[in-house]
Structure formats: C-alpha cells, structure tokens
Amino acid sequence: MRATANGIDIAYETFGSPAGRPLLLIMGLGAQLIHWNEEFCRLLAEQGHHVVRFDNRDAGLSTHFHDKGVPEAGAPAPYLLDDLADDAACLMDALAWPAAHVVGASMGGMIAQTLAIRHPERVLTLTSIMSTPGTEVAPPTAEALAVLMATPPADRDGVLEQALRTWSVIGSPGYELDREWITTLAGTAYDRCFDPAGTARQLAAIMASGSRTESLTQVKAPTLVLHGEADPLVPVAGGQATAAAVPGARLVTYPGMGHDLPRALWPDIATEITKLTSA
Template identity: 85%
Template sequence: MTTRVAANGIDIAYESFGSHEGRPLLLIMGLGAQLIHWDEGLCELLADQGHHVVRFDNRDAGLSTHFHDKGVPAMGAPSPYLLDDLADDSAGLMDALGWPAAHVVGASMGGMIAQALAIRHPDRVLTLTSIMSTPGPSAAPPTEAALAALMAAPPSDREAVLAQAVRTWSVIGSPGYELDRERITTLAGLAFDRCFDPGGTARQLAAIMASGDRTAGLAGVRVPTLVLHGEADPLVPVAGGHATAAAVPGARLVTYPGMGHDLPRALWPSVVAEISKLTAA
C-alpha cells in the first residue's frame, strides 16, 4: 500500500516491506524512476534478510510532489533544486518514519542522493550502498549511444512510451543477460499510469548537472560503505564505481561482468547477500 507523508516541505509517497522491527533500509531510486522500479521481488528478498524496507518516489517522480511551476530548465539554466535537496527529502522521510538512522541504498541518481545524504547527515546513515553511481558527472561520462538514449525526446502516447522503454534498455541494460522485454514493458506501463512527467525528469537531470562533484565530501564519510557496479554499464561506466570506492575510506567495491545500468534478476541473490552482510555487521 502506498502512503504519502509530509517531509522537508513536500509530500513523499512510499511503500514498505518486512517487519517494522527489522533493520531500517531506505531504497533511493534513480533519474525519472519511481518506487516501483525497485522490484517487489527484490524488496521481499531484502525483507527476508531481516530488513524493514522502504522504497519511495523522489520529488518530481511518481506520486510525490512535482515542481510543475518550475517548468523545464533550459540547458545551462539554473536548476530549481540540487541533489542536496533530494538528500534532505530522504532525511525528512526518515523523520516521518520515526527512523533516527537507516541503512541507505541508492541506485544511479539514487546513489548520488545517498552519497549526499551520508555527507550532509552523517548521523542518519548507518551504512551506505552506492549502486551503478558516481561521485560526479565527469568521473564516468556515458557512451554516445547511452547519452543519446537518455536524451531522446519522450513520446506522449502510452504505447510509444512502452516501445521507447524497450529501445532504451536495449542500449543501457545488461549485455551479459537476456533482455526481459515483458518486465520492461510492464514496468513502463505501470509507471506511465502512475505518473507521466517528462518535465520532472528534466528537472532531476538539471539537479544532477548543477550539483557538482562529491569526491571531497565523500572523503569524510566514516560509515561502512559498499559500492556495486556493472562492468558493462554504458550510462555510468564502471569508472564511476571505482571513483566512488576510492573516495570513501574503507569502501568495498564489487563489480559484475556483463551487468549494465540495471539489476538483472540473476544477480539479485548476490546483491541481497552483499547488502545484508554489510547491514548485519
């Protein structure tokens, strides 16, 4: 069941899995993605390992507050907010949940937000897991094909949106694993029906570009940190994972051959085991 709460001056939509007595685990999603992009099966596997799992919609995504009044930022124009603001949203959600601190997992832009959360609110982060992310845009620039897929003009027709989703994941997904077209189209349809806001994605992208590099801030992070990355990621190449792990003292880096900018189902057991080992320690 989706719940909406007031946090950091906005409304945030979230869902939870597992016992409320479990280890608090906050999942932060990436650019333009919604809480449903954390697959229910993956959330349940994490809950089975003793976590109280919460997945949520970032601002400008899904059922959380959208900043429609800010319009679509032109290239190079000031961003209406920064990744620091999304990190503060995450801390505000933890307040609403009654969590003094949590184990924080972020994927892609969500990894950037998780990094910013650990820098800005070190007392709120028990462990940090950064997945297919980077400390800054210049650390791991995308391939030309991945950038073209990311920047493709969004269609407005539902069927065209589903077709574009398959094209995009054909480019940025995991070449070492079979493309799950059915799952991609099902998720794209669910996301379209929940909320379709290309302007929100553009504002999030502007926030990424305006937020600069976190390398210096990550040097001060003192919580146990895990970095997971695909060796075949064309959108945030594996150099981003290496840069993140190098920036955080004592971070553990795990890379997966054949993994692109997604989490193939076949890798879920390993991902869950790595995260659970970190949080249980």
C-alpha cells in the same frame, strides 16, 4: 502511504517487520518506487530488513514542481541533489527512524552519497549502486547518452517502445533482455505518473550539484559500492571512483551487468547488502 517531509508530500511503501533493520531504497533519474522490484524488496525484507521504497520529488506520486517547467540551458536548477537528500532525511523523520541503512541506485546513489555527506548521523551504512561521485568521472557512451536525451514520446505505446529501445542499449548485455517485464513496468509507470519535465528537473539537479569526491573522503559510514562492468550509462569508472573516495569502501563489480539490476543477480546483491547491514 504518504508522508509530509521537507515541505513536500512523499509517497512510499514498506516491506518486512518494523522490528527489522531500517533500509531506505532511493531510486534513480525519472524512476519511481516501483522500479525497485517488489520481489527484490521482499528478498531484502526476508533477510531481516524493514524496507522502505519511495518516490523522489518530481517522480511518481510525490510532489511535482510543475510550476518550474523545463529548465532552460544556463538557467539555475530548480533544486539540487542536496534537496533530494534532505527529502530522504525528512522522510526518515516521518518514519521515526533516527538512522537507516541507505541504498541508492544511479541518481539514487548520488542522493545516498549526498545524504551520507550532509547527514552523517542518519546513515548507518551506505550502498551506492551503478553511481558516481561526479558526472565528469564516468561520462556515458554516445549511444547511452542518445537514449537518455531522446525526446519523450507523446503516448503510452510510444513510451513502451522507447523503454525497450532504452534498456536494449543501457541494460545488461550479459543477461537476457526481459522484454515482457520492461514493457509491463513501463506501462505501469506511465499509468501511475508520466512527467518528462520532472525528469528534466531531476537531471538539472544532477548537473548543477558538482563533484562529491572530496566530500566523500569524510564519510565514515561502512560503504559498499556495486557496479556493472558493462554499464554504458555510468561506466564502471564511476563505481571505482566512489569506492576510492570513501575510506574503507568495498567495491564489487559484476561482469555482463549494465545499468540495471538483472534478476539473476538479485540474490547476490541482496546478500552483499545484508553482509554490510548486519556486520
């Protein structure tokens, strides 16, 4: 499905009954809506949510800003996290949702935080997963930064190989690496849309958007912060800082979890989200 929102086209999918609690899932840097695993979405739907996952601008089948090219060092970012948050708010308008429970992972957590700051009346609850209130709070390890900034491959096979290298570094060391799932997902994402320049524009938005720490102190939505204790890309200090900034936020950390959502933790993560949204 597609919606026109904030002047762009946004691709989205839904799970569960429209009568369920509205739950908006926001994905991270360079990721597409398919990176919210369909089984995980159905699990959330079974727990009483009307789930929407969508492609951020410059990802998947939503509008790409090809005319902006790859941002040059020192040049203004083509857009900010503010714009990505406004995209989400306008998508909610298109869905006829006055407000929603909002869940964001990694960059998606940054967007969710920004949405709660800019549009507090639209956010019933906030769940920030493996995210941070600012890039200065929890810098990545050297190895994680290296895979994040690696030159994009030139072909599909290279993309699959790079995906395995990346997740072997930033994934969860406490859980077995699902190589088959990683390569399948990487191939599906490549076939659906491959736009490294779009990812670079999203990264520029992150870097240009500054810290949210002070603004988060004004967030009144009930907030849950989930983070892996073994995350090398956004270390657990990012989750701790988020929880410390938002009044009354609850922090849950997982030993052995890196910068992904291990299948074994899906039931617990879904339960934590449901406890928040059904309170």
